[in-house]
Amino acid sequence: MNGLYNDANGTSHRARIPSTHNWQFKLKSLSSLLYSLDVAFGVFTEKLENDQVRIERRIFASQEYIELLLAHVVITRLTSKGHPIIVPVEVNEQTTSIDFDLHVSSRDDKHVLLSGTTREVENNLFQSNRLSLFMYYTPLPSNSFQLSAQETSRTYLSLPPLSTRSEPKQFYRVSPSSLSRGGRLSEDYGGHSFWDTETWMYPLILLFYPTLAREILSYRIALRDAAMYNAKLFGYVGC
Numbered sequence: 001m002n003g004l005y006n007d008a009n010g011t012s013h014r015a016r017i018p019s020t021h022n023w024q025f026k027l028k029s030l031s032s033l034l035y036s037l038d039v040a041f042g043v044f045t046e047k048l049e050n051d052q053v054r055i056e057r058r059i060f061a062s063q064e065y066i067e068l069l070l071a072h073v074v075i076t077r078l079t080s081k082g083h084p085i086i087v088p089v090e091v092n093e094q095t096t097s098i099d100f101d102l103h104v105s106s107r108d109d110k111h112v113l114l115s116g117t118t119r120e121v122e123n124n125l126f127q128s129n130r131l132s133l134f135m136y137y138t139p140l141p142s143n144s145f146q147l148s149a150q151e152t153s154r155t156y157l158s159l160p161p162l163s164t165r166s167e168p169k170q171f172y173r174v175s176p177s178s179l180s181r182g183g184r185l186s187e188d189y190g191g192h193s194f195w196d197t198e199t200w201m202y203p204l205i206l207l208f209y210p211t212l213a214r215e216i217l218s219y220r221i222a223l224r225d226a227a228m229y230n231a232k233l234f235g236y237v238g239c
Contacts, residue, residue, distance in 0.1 A: 001014065001016060002171065002172050003170060003172035004118070004131055004133070004169075005118070005122055005131075005190075005191070005192075005196075006016070006065060006099035006100070006118040006119055006120060006122075006131075007099075007119075007120050007122070008120050008121065008122060008123065009122065009123060010192075012122045012190060012192070013099075013183075013190030013191055013192075014113035014190060014191025014192075015097070015099035015100065015118055015131075016097050016098060016099045016100075017093050017097065017100075017133065017135070018095055018096060018097050018100075018114070018135070019070070019092075020093070020094070020101070020112075020135070020137045020158075021158070022091075022092040022093070022094060023058075023089050023090060023091040023092065024089065024090045025048055025055055025087055025089055025145075026054065026087075026088040026089060026090055027048050027050055027087055028050065028139070028178060029050045029051070030048060030049070030050055031049055031050050031051065032047065032048070032049040033048055033049075034047040035046070035047075041060070042060055042061055043054070043058055043059070043060040044058070044059045044060070045057070045058050045059075046058075048145055049078070051078065051079070052074065052078055052079050052085055053075060053078055053079075053087060054075070054076045054078055054086050055073065055074070055075050055076075055087065055145075056074045056075045056076075056163070057071060057072070058070075058071070058072045058073075059071050059072075062074075063072070070157065070158065071156075071157070071158040072155070072156075072157055072158075072159075073145065073146055073155065073156040073157075074153060074154075074155050074156075074194075075085075075087060075154050075155075075156075076125055076151060076152065076153040077147055077151065077152045077153065077163070078223055081149060081150055082149055083133070083149055084146060084147060085146065085147040086144045086145075086146050086150055086151050087144055087145040087146070087217070088143070089142075089143070089144055089145060090139060090141065090146045091140050093114075093139075093140075095114055098119075099118060099119060100116045100117065100118055100119065100133055101116045101117055101118075101119055102114050102115070102116035102133070103115065103116060106226075107139075109139065110138065110139075111136060111137070111138060112133070112135075112137055112138075112139050113136050113137070114133075114134070114135040114136075114138070115132075115133070115134050115135075116132075116133055117130040117131060117132050117133065118130045118131045118133070121225065125226075125229065126225065126229075127225050136181075137158070138158045140158060141156075154219075170218065170219070170222050171215040171216070171218060171219055172193070172219055193219065197216060198216075201216075202216055
């Protein structure tokens with residue numbers, strides 16, 4: 001998502017990437033439903049339980065493969081063996097976006113590959129081509145998660161990366177409240193960074209994480225030409 005924007009000039013906003021984790025368990029007669037977010041490790045956990053089965057789903061980003069998002073699901077039997085357990089799921093697979101021209105390049109029961117570009121450049125003076133997006137992910141069971149009659153538990157792992165592992169790219173930072181919600185222009189500055197970063201965030205980051213502080217400044221340097229253009233456009237000298 002870093003640096004991925006769509007639309008021109010003042011309407012530019014963080015481009016909405018289709019969700020591959022938009023699925024819900026349809027477990028009947030729930031006795032427990034818990035959600036939690038581990039901020040320290042960046043793990044979102046959902047736990048569901050009835051008198052037959054416990055389901056625990058964790059969604060987290062990889063720290064080593066930074067463009068990888070994982071869903072880890074463990075289904076555990078709470079009753080005796082001898083009969084299968086079927087957990088229906090509702091999958092709302094999204095392969096389109098208002099911000100991308102996407103098409104399904106490849107699909108089978110083990111993988112799906114989406115590819116495409118943003119619909120519009122931000123400014124044709126500084127961006128010659130539309131931005132590319134590639135999504136490779138594991139398709140979810142379309143009907144249900146299951147435990148066979150003799151299984152006590154089963155683990156599912158879904159891997160939906162945004163692209164393959166690559167060299168580090170320019171860091172473009174995020175808006176004050178992190179990513180804009182759903183890529184909406186009216187929320188969180190459309191996902192763009194604002195002066196809050198330097199005023200409130202940068203001093204503390206410089207104190208404890210000087211390497212990350214350097215990355216923050218690199219964003220301003222990388223976009224210096226565009227900043228000078230905007231300054232002169234509104235009658236300022238610029239840097």
